[in-house]
Amino acid sequence: MADGTFTAGAAPRVESPGFFGFTLPQGIAFLVMVAFVLVSPFFLYPVFLAKVLCFALFACAFNLLIGYAGLLSFGHAAYFGMGAYVTGYAAKSWGLPPEVAIPLGGLVGAALGLPFGWLAIRRAGIYFAMITLAMAQMVYFFALQAPFTGGEDGIQSIPRGTLFGMFDLTADLTMYWLVAGIFLGGFLLIHRIVHSPFGQVLKAIRENEPRSISLGYRVENYKLLAFVLSAGLAGIAGGTKALVFNIATLTDVRWEMSGEVVLMSLVGGLGTIFGPVIGAGVIIAMQNYLAQFGSWVLVIQGVIFIACVLAFRRGVVGEIGNLLKVKL
Amino acid sequence: MIETILFELELALPQVVLGLVNGAFYALLSLGLAIIFGMLNVINFSHGAQFMMGAFVAWMLLNWLGIGYWGALVLAPLLVGAFGIVIEKTMISRLYKLDHLYGLLLTFGCALVIEGVFRNEFGSSGLRYATPPEFKLLDLEFGDFFLPGYRVWVVMVALVTCLGTWLVIEKTKIGSYLRAATEKPQLVQAFGINVPRMMTLTYGAGVALAAFAGVLAAPIYSVHPGMGANFIITVFAVVVIGGMGSILGAVVTGFMLGLVQGVTDVFWSEASATVVFVIMAIVLLTRPAGLFGRA
């Protein structure tokens, strides 16, 4: 945040949460987002949009941890990637339909998040970030060696399958609707978590941990639960992505992928609700546009990182919110 | 039975020694990281990229200016160190009053930029840097196994450098100012010592160490933009194991883990990449501050 902390910051004025925990400005923003999701596949390439939504969900999951629990995970690619691999393997080798394969990916992400989170939470701040990074690197090396991931080849020709035995997902548009549904569902779930009693305790822990402990809260358990939820949602995002592109590769578990999701949230606005979504859209669009220019993507991403850290800490949505004096 | 074991050990020795060479790089890189972290409380994510820059500067000095290995050993750290000082003065110093995680993010961004620029310029396949022929004098032979002299030199130089740096920090006056400023910067500043300048120079020194390691690495790993990224995350794990602010811890752990990797390579080569992280997990469970760290 602009004040140098990682908290979401206090709202400029007291808002009374209305429909579904959204304030009025947030509700409007939500409706705009839904409208865009519904209309865009008719004038933009659906596979591109599906990719944006998968990463938007991934970024939202990551943001849950940093924005509301104050924990910067630098190894979130582990859950995303393993979700992709497991969903891919389940769909291809076990022939499981997407309604089973994708949740399976989420489950694996959560299952991985449990021991990793437990270990990482023993330290705080920078150490936490370093530990998550190292854990993710372990997962990368595991994925490199394990026979089922196919190493450098990855899992290829993943069939999208038929949803509930009724909807054939091979058509790009149909697949997009499923992705849109998963994204909106995940988004609302995260929002619900944040505005629940559990979310309130998380906020308390983030704002003043010693006081929370003195009030009797088992702080470790709350942090761990947030971590596992975040990891599970990242796994779902990864699994969905694997089905969209019919492929799951080492790229999904590399540390560069962890860095990308941090970048998306940073650009969009850490700790804001809509920030990660905007951030994902911006970064994916930029990558798409610059793909023909080779490594300039890396350079531009680095420049954006630096610029955001130095002068743009609120991110796009944060700045808009600051201008309008609302919390988005 | 004993003969077979001894025979196996004799065959394994070369790989263990090679692990020590890796350990030399771990030690040098984690030394630089530990110094920067100790003084500035910043995790220098661009350490790997600066290591890579050192190797590239050595290559450029040789191919564009005709300056050979020995010149590069001196010039590359100076040049890259100066670049580091510029980064610190313009960008990193602004972040000291903020959450330390911003420093991590900033240097991460720097790493991306540096790697991207070099990848664009030079491609990703790697440029060859010839091993200087002088080191043939150090060639070693044990039985069937032949160790090129250059790798012996790397281990020796790394040991000397690490020891020298440790001596400077622990036993000299400047080192004592550094250690004092790490613990109580305001107080030290009140004594008239220019603490911000010390921080800038410390960052430059840490970066110079990374570049020095890069020059050493050029003949072995061939010069390519990804060479830093390959190392840096393992080095982070080394630093966590050793204890984040401990200089001695960084060096000892670096060499030790190189050895452990070498041994693992012999018996279970697929695991040699992960063994460092497994050890890190164990250390975190038992001694969270690190083996040599102060909690």
Next chain:
Amino acid sequence: MSLDRRTLIKGAAVASLLPALGAAPFRSARAQAANTIRIGVLNDQSGLYRDLSGPGSTQAVRLAVQESGIAQRGVTVEVVQADHQNRPDVGSTVVRQWIDRDGIDVVVDVPTSSVALAVNTLVRERNKVYLNSGAATSDLTGSACSPNTIHWTYDTWMLAQSTGGAMVRAGGKSWFFITADYAFGHALERDTSNFVRSQGGEILGAVRTPFPGTTDFSSFLQQAQRSRAQVIGLANAGGDTINSIKQASEFRITRGGRTKLAGLLVFVTDVHALGLEVAQGLVLSETFYWDLNDKTRALTQRLGAMPGGVRPSMVQAGCYASVLHYMKAVGDMGVAAAKASGIEAVTRMKAMPTSDDAFGEGTIRADGRKLHPCYLFEVKQPSESSGAWDYYKLLGTTDAANAFRPITDGACTMPRA
């Protein structure tokens, strides 16, 4: 808002995000010019396979288009290129967009077997044409065979039989492999192992090296040495092979002549990078060498100056030959029919024998395997060479009928026309 440094940086950050606005890929229907063929050359433009494929392949394709004379029939040809960075996800994303959005009809080259296999599936699903010149895996005409694919230039079975065979004949009965850990390395190791065993040899072990990204092979070479194998088989290519050979020489692995190195896939560009001092005596197999005969020399002359200052590799020659032959089929069946169905175009290509300056006379088999002779070369000693790029002496030739795996031995389940 005062114009201070922070605002400036903020402005710069926002400005750098603006290209994103222009990046949204709009789904406007492309007016498909009915008489335009679009060729996409996909390969490694920045990594370890850049010199043997890269922009040189695109240059070869453009020459083929020019020399095919297709322009005289009123057909326009567009050639685009892209870098797959040796990653299957990047490659498949590019091809997906190429076909779905950009109207590409033919995908050419694609070295790196993992990418090649991913592209193979995509092209088949969308009924376009896939002329693979760069990849090695024999699975492209085996378990992954497709009616939309023609595998040109070479494959792992050919290499195993030619180079592997030569090494076994020279006395190398026990082998240890250093294998690049992806589809190509595995296929090459598998095919060579099968061949060695069938000749009464034994495989003492293998070690997988992470790909791409491994530049230090010393520890793997040590493991190979420990096994006491007579032959260390390098199941890798490009930069990996160069580093392995260079380091083997540095560590004196082949000292005493007890252990030999088998470079199972070596290109003339690799020998150039190694230098004759290090590479002399290396035995290798290729299907094209620029100095082999008058025709190859003429083709090299016509290709002119190549990017990176290299002489054409067999992969680049294969790009030339495959596109030349494709244009013949287009001329024969008409543009509309060629664009409409990849299977039809490929079937027409299979029906016509090939003839070009790169590989001479050849045929294309029902499973998509292009057949032409394979040459066994040995790298000259420095004293035998007259200068740069004069590197090979010819040891032997395997004729087209015997160079490649018999069609019955592959696991190809395509219905035979």
